[in-house]
Amino acid sequence: xxxxxxxxxxxxxxxxxxxxxxxxxxxxxxxxAMVDAxxxxxxxxxxxxxxxxxxxxxxxxxxxxxxxxxxxxxKHGIVLGNLVGLIDSDYQGQLMxxxxxxxxxxxxxxxxxRIAQLVxxxxxxxxxxxxxxxxxxxxxxxxxxxxxxx
Ligand SMILES: O=c1ccn([C@H]2C[C@H](O)[C@@H](COP(=O)(O)OP(=O)(O)OP(=O)(O)O)O2)c(=O)[nH]1
Ligand SMILES: [Mg+2]
Numbered sequence: 001x002x003x004x005x006x007x008x009x010x011x012x013x014x015x016x017x018x019x020x021x022x023x024x025x026x027x028x029x030x031x032x033a034m035v036d037a038x039x040x041x042x043x044x045x046x047x048x049x050x051x052x053x054x055x056x057x058x059x060x061x062x063x064x065x066x067x068x069x070x071x072x073x074x075k076h077g078i079v080l081g082n083l084v085g086l087i088d089s090d091y092q093g094q095l096m097x098x099x100x101x102x103x104x105x106x107x108x109x110x111x112x113x114r115i116a117q118l119v120x121x122x123x124x125x126x127x128x129x130x131x132x133x134x135x136x137x138x139x140x141x142x143x144x145x146x147x148x149x150x
Contacts, residue, residue: 009052016112028117077103
Protein backbone atom coordinates (compact mmCIF):
# COMPACT_ATOMS: atom_id res chain seq x y z
CA UNK A 1 0.00 0.00 0.00
CA UNK A 2 1.02 3.60 -0.43
CA UNK A 3 1.88 5.66 2.64
CA UNK A 4 1.83 9.43 2.57
CA UNK A 5 4.66 11.16 4.39
CA UNK A 6 5.84 14.71 4.96
CA UNK A 7 9.44 15.68 5.47
CA UNK A 8 9.77 17.97 8.46
CA UNK A 9 13.55 18.11 8.49
CA UNK A 10 15.42 19.22 5.36
CA UNK A 11 18.36 16.95 6.23
CA UNK A 12 16.20 13.89 5.54
CA UNK A 13 16.64 12.81 1.96
CA UNK A 14 19.63 15.16 1.61
CA UNK A 15 22.17 14.36 4.32
CA UNK A 16 20.48 11.18 5.51
CA UNK A 17 18.60 8.59 3.47
CA UNK A 18 14.84 8.49 3.55
CA UNK A 19 13.26 5.52 5.30
CA UNK A 20 13.44 2.44 3.13
CA UNK A 21 13.08 -1.29 3.46
CA UNK A 22 16.64 -2.59 3.79
CA UNK A 23 15.80 -5.82 1.96
CA UNK A 24 12.86 -7.01 -0.11
CA UNK A 25 11.61 -8.95 2.90
CA UNK A 26 12.11 -6.31 5.56
CA UNK A 27 9.12 -5.55 7.77
CA UNK A 28 10.41 -2.33 9.26
CA UNK A 29 11.42 1.07 8.00
CA UNK A 30 14.24 2.52 10.07
CA UNK A 31 13.55 5.85 11.72
CA UNK A 32 16.36 8.32 12.26
CA ALA A 33 17.06 10.54 15.24
CA MET A 34 16.95 14.02 13.77
CA VAL A 35 18.74 15.71 16.62
CA ASP A 36 20.83 18.82 15.95
CA ALA A 37 23.87 17.55 17.81
CA UNK A 38 25.02 14.32 19.40
CA UNK A 39 22.85 13.62 22.41
CA UNK A 40 24.20 11.79 25.41
CA UNK A 41 21.84 9.49 27.22
CA UNK A 42 22.94 8.46 30.69
CA UNK A 43 21.95 5.03 31.97
CA UNK A 44 18.28 5.11 32.96
CA UNK A 45 17.52 8.30 31.02
CA UNK A 46 14.71 8.68 28.50
CA UNK A 47 14.44 11.35 25.84
CA UNK A 48 11.91 12.09 23.12
CA UNK A 49 13.60 12.14 19.73
CA UNK A 50 12.17 13.78 16.61
CA UNK A 51 12.34 11.74 13.43
CA UNK A 52 11.82 14.58 10.97
CA UNK A 53 8.99 12.63 9.45
CA UNK A 54 5.20 12.73 9.60
CA UNK A 55 3.02 10.01 8.13
CA UNK A 56 -0.70 9.82 7.54
CA UNK A 57 -1.82 6.22 7.42
CA UNK A 58 -5.40 7.43 6.80
CA UNK A 59 -7.04 4.00 6.70
CA UNK A 60 -8.31 2.92 10.16
CA UNK A 61 -7.69 -0.67 9.14
CA UNK A 62 -3.95 -0.03 9.61
CA UNK A 63 -1.70 1.33 12.33
CA UNK A 64 1.96 1.97 12.77
CA UNK A 65 4.12 0.37 15.44
CA UNK A 66 7.41 1.86 16.49
CA UNK A 67 9.68 -0.91 17.68
CA UNK A 68 13.25 -1.00 18.96
CA UNK A 69 16.07 -2.06 16.67
CA UNK A 70 17.27 -5.38 18.01
CA UNK A 71 20.97 -4.62 17.78
CA UNK A 72 20.65 -1.37 19.74
CA UNK A 73 18.31 -2.96 22.25
CA UNK A 74 20.32 -6.09 22.88
CA LYS A 75 23.85 -4.75 22.69
CA HIS A 76 23.41 -1.24 24.03
CA GLY A 77 20.17 -1.33 26.02
CA ILE A 78 18.64 1.33 23.79
CA VAL A 79 14.92 0.61 23.70
CA LEU A 80 11.72 2.62 23.85
CA GLY A 81 10.45 4.45 26.92
CA ASN A 82 6.94 3.39 25.98
CA LEU A 83 8.15 -0.12 25.02
CA VAL A 84 6.14 0.07 21.79
CA GLY A 85 4.89 3.20 20.05
CA LEU A 86 1.44 3.03 18.52
CA ILE A 87 0.77 5.35 15.61
CA ASP A 88 -2.92 5.96 14.98
CA SER A 89 -4.12 6.07 11.41
CA ASP A 90 -5.35 9.64 11.89
CA TYR A 91 -2.13 10.95 13.45
CA GLN A 92 -0.47 13.56 11.29
CA GLY A 93 2.16 14.94 13.62
CA GLN A 94 5.84 14.19 13.67
CA LEU A 95 6.77 10.60 14.49
CA MET A 96 8.52 10.74 17.84
CA UNK A 97 10.68 8.08 19.39
CA UNK A 98 10.85 7.75 23.14
CA UNK A 99 14.41 6.59 23.55
CA UNK A 100 15.30 4.85 26.82
CA UNK A 101 18.77 3.83 27.83
CA UNK A 102 17.99 0.83 29.97
CA UNK A 103 21.64 -0.25 29.81
CA UNK A 104 24.55 0.33 32.20
CA UNK A 105 26.59 2.56 29.91
CA UNK A 106 26.12 6.05 28.56
CA UNK A 107 24.97 6.04 24.94
CA UNK A 108 25.39 8.86 22.47
CA UNK A 109 22.72 9.27 19.81
CA UNK A 110 24.28 10.74 16.68
CA UNK A 111 22.30 13.04 14.35
CA UNK A 112 20.68 10.90 11.65
CA UNK A 113 21.31 7.65 13.48
CA ARG A 114 18.76 4.88 12.88
CA ILE A 115 17.23 4.62 16.30
CA ALA A 116 14.00 2.62 15.92
CA GLN A 117 11.81 1.12 13.23
CA LEU A 118 8.29 1.61 11.94
CA VAL A 119 6.11 -1.35 11.05
CA UNK A 120 2.70 -0.83 9.46
CA UNK A 121 0.24 -3.48 10.54
CA UNK A 122 -3.41 -4.31 9.88
CA UNK A 123 -5.78 -3.43 12.68
CA UNK A 124 -9.36 -4.34 13.31
CA UNK A 125 -11.58 -1.81 15.00
CA UNK A 126 -14.25 -3.72 16.90
CA UNK A 127 -17.84 -3.00 17.77
CA UNK A 128 -18.17 -3.50 21.54
CA UNK A 129 -21.20 -5.51 22.67
CA UNK A 130 -21.78 -6.13 26.38
CA UNK A 131 -22.93 -9.63 27.39
CA UNK A 132 -23.58 -11.35 30.76
CA UNK A 133 -21.81 -14.63 29.99
CA UNK A 134 -19.50 -16.05 27.33
CA UNK A 135 -19.83 -19.33 25.49
CA UNK A 136 -17.68 -21.91 27.37
CA UNK A 137 -14.16 -22.61 26.13
CA UNK A 138 -11.53 -25.19 27.09
CA UNK A 139 -9.41 -22.48 28.76
CA UNK A 140 -12.16 -20.53 30.41
CA UNK A 141 -10.65 -17.97 32.78
CA UNK A 142 -7.33 -19.80 33.22
CA UNK A 143 -4.28 -17.77 32.32
CA UNK A 144 -0.96 -16.45 33.58
CA UNK A 145 0.78 -19.83 33.59
CA UNK A 146 -2.36 -21.88 34.15
CA UNK A 147 -1.18 -24.49 31.64
CA UNK A 148 2.15 -25.07 33.45
CA UNK A 149 5.73 -24.37 32.47
CA UNK A 150 6.85 -27.30 30.35
O1 LIG B 1 6.11 6.25 20.13
C1 LIG B 1 5.18 6.99 19.76
C2 LIG B 1 3.87 6.82 20.22
C3 LIG B 1 2.89 7.70 19.77
N1 LIG B 1 3.20 8.70 18.90
C4 LIG B 1 2.15 9.57 18.39
C5 LIG B 1 1.29 8.87 17.35
C6 LIG B 1 0.07 8.45 18.10
O2 LIG B 1 -1.04 8.37 17.22
C7 LIG B 1 -0.05 9.57 19.12
C8 LIG B 1 -0.80 9.18 20.34
O3 LIG B 1 -0.20 8.03 20.87
P1 LIG B 1 -0.90 7.23 22.07
O4 LIG B 1 -2.38 7.14 21.84
O5 LIG B 1 -0.15 5.98 22.27
O6 LIG B 1 -0.56 8.20 23.30
P2 LIG B 1 -1.51 8.83 24.39
O7 LIG B 1 -0.65 9.04 25.56
O8 LIG B 1 -2.75 8.00 24.56
O9 LIG B 1 -1.82 10.25 23.74
P3 LIG B 1 -3.20 10.79 23.10
O10 LIG B 1 -4.00 11.26 24.26
O11 LIG B 1 -2.76 11.88 22.18
O12 LIG B 1 -3.84 9.66 22.35
O13 LIG B 1 1.30 9.92 19.47
C9 LIG B 1 4.49 8.84 18.42
O14 LIG B 1 4.79 9.70 17.63
N2 LIG B 1 5.44 7.98 18.87
MG1 LIG C 1 -4.12 7.63 22.94
